[in-house]
Amino acid sequence: KQEVTQIPAALSVPEGENLVLNCSFTDSAIYNLQWFRQDPGKGLTSLLLIQSSQREQTSGRLNASLDKSSGRSTLYIAASQPGDSATYLCAVPSDAGNNRKLIWGLGTSLAVNP
């Protein structure tokens, strides 16, 4: 059974720092891995999706890497800003044919202080 773990659970940093969020998964046979952002009381915004054949994906100040063999992904945020404050979740689809229901971590709650 696939399990997803995220560390740290919470992170507080001063503005401008580069930071790394970690995600690990127990079953390395994944199709892809997706990183999401969630603001308090709101829905989820997809940030990056890395296919199983890829090593990394970049979008602006965000870079996500994937190491399937070790069951790990990292989300790197460069030059953090107060607007980056949110909960960041990673998710992998279950191995169930066309039903790519997502298995989620609990998230990392990030606070970037001005």
Place this chain on the structure above:
Amino acid sequence: DTGVSQNPRHKITKRGQNVTFRCDPISEHNRLYWYRQTLGQGPEFLTYFQNEAQLEKSRLLSDRFSAERPKGSFSTLEIQRTEQGDSAMYLCASSPPHADTQYFGPGTRLTVL
């Protein structure tokens, strides 16, 4: 607006009442998912539609829960005889054919008093 929309955004109800939520996916997205999220937790899968067919239901979805997607477009999620434990954020997501990215709506927050 081409995003996923959900209505209502908030629902407060008394225990024992029935509630219905609606999700309008992105146009031409054939796959639709419902998830439930409680405070401090990641979302949990509830059910999945491909077009109008409901192909999987989680064990979390008791017989008080029912979901439909009658024409393969919008979907409804009904909870009968609500209980306080049903209080959560109900999230809907859709995916296009041949792509895995799931696009989420803003969610419906249910509070059962």
